[in-house]
Amino acid sequence: MNQVEQVQKALREYAEPEKAAYLPKFFQALPGGYGEGDQFLGVRVPNTRRVAKAYPLPLEELTDLISSAFHEERFFALVVMCQHYQKAKNHQQQQAVLAFYQRYIKYVNNWDLVDCSAPKIVGPYIWQHQDWELLEQFASSSSMWQQRIAMVSCFYYIRQNDVDLTITLAKRFHTHAHPLMHKAVGWMLRELAKRDKPAVEAFLQQHLSELPRELLRYSIEHFDEPLRQSYLSGSILES
Numbered sequence: 001m002n003q004v005e006q007v008q009k010a011l012r013e014y015a016e017p018e019k020a021a022y023l024p025k026f027f028q029a030l031p032g033g034y035g036e037g038d039q040f041l042g043v044r045v046p047n048t049r050r051v052a053k054a055y056p057l058p059l060e061e062l063t064d065l066i067s068s069a070f071h072e073e074r075f076f077a078l079v080v081m082c083q084h085y086q087k088a089k090n091h092q093q094q095q096a097v098l099a100f101y102q103r104y105i106k107y108v109n110n111w112d113l114v115d116c117s118a119p120k121i122v123g124p125y126i127w128q129h130q131d132w133e134l135l136e137q138f139a140s141s142s143s144m145w146q147q148r149i150a151m152v153s154c155f156y157y158i159r160q161n162d163v164d165l166t167i168t169l170a171k172r173f174h175t176h177a178h179p180l181m182h183k184a185v186g187w188m189l190r191e192l193a194k195r196d197k198p199a200v201e202a203f204l205q206q207h208l209s210e211l212p213r214e215l216l217r218y219s220i221e222h223f224d225e226p227l228r229q230s231y232l233s234g235s236i237l238e239s
Contacts, residue, residue: 003055003061004061004064004065006055007057007065007073007076008065010054010055011051012041014041014043014044014047014050015041015042015043016042016043019040019043020041020042024038027040027110027111029071034144034180035109035110038069038071038109039070040071040072041071041072041073043072045112048076049079052080052083053083055080059096059097062080062100065077066081066104066107067104068107071110071113074107074113075116078108078113078116078117079116081097081100081101081117082116082117082120085098085120085124091129094125098122098134101122105146106143108149110145111180113145117149118148118150118152118153118155119152119153120156122134123154123155123157126153126156127156127157127162135150135153138153139151139169144176144178144181148180150169151173151181151184152188154166155188161195161196163192163196163199166188166189166192167192167199167203169185169188170188170203173185174207174210174212175210179212179214182212182215182218183215183218186216186217186218187218189203189204189219190219190221193223204216204236205236205237208231208237209234217232220232
């Protein structure tokens with residue numbers, strides 16, 4: 001049994017049939033959903049991460065897993081890619097992880113797959129190498145998942161106390177047609193508000209009439225209740 005088969009066996013030992021039956025609805029993998037056709041083993045995320053820690057496969061051995069029909073196998077591959085990036089000792093090693101990630105980008109095709117990988121691979125790479133061309137490649141893609149990668153990559157910037165990138169991309173994506181982008185923009189603004197609330201409030205007040213309701217709710221989730229209500233009602237603009 002090779003290592004890939006060992007990983008597949010280990011994941012299936014954690015499989016829960018009830019969860020496998022529930023997840024297609026949760027990830028909208030049913031006909032007409034954004035994750036249509038995805039298949040699930042029913043493995044909980046902590047257990048997938050546990051397997052990834054036990055089997056830190058080399059990049060070249062992740063090919064069958066990142067391209068798997070099973071969601072958890074793709075998630076496993078992405079967690080291992082993140083481990084490789086975090087352990088990379090130089091630009092060449094970082095670039096190798098990023099290139100592998102980009103080669104299989106079409107399999108990063110649900111919100112959790114984006115969210116577990118973009119802030120740990122794409123965000124740090126752009127920050128460390130000032131690779132704005134890479135950011136634009138994701139941001140201007142016709143794929144909503146790649147646009148979400150660009151937006152969620154801002155999480156790394158936020159952790160470095162950088163304000164500008166999050167606000168720039170929020171301005172670009174706040175009128176996006178897809179609810180998953182509303183959530184992504186709102187999530188990043190919520191995280192940024194923990195570090196620079198005035199910058200977030202300035203953005204919200206400038207664009208309040210244009211903001212999708214879900215984006216606004218995510219953004220102001222941790223505001224005190226009177227302030228939240230003033231944004232939800234629009235009365236903040238009257239003060």
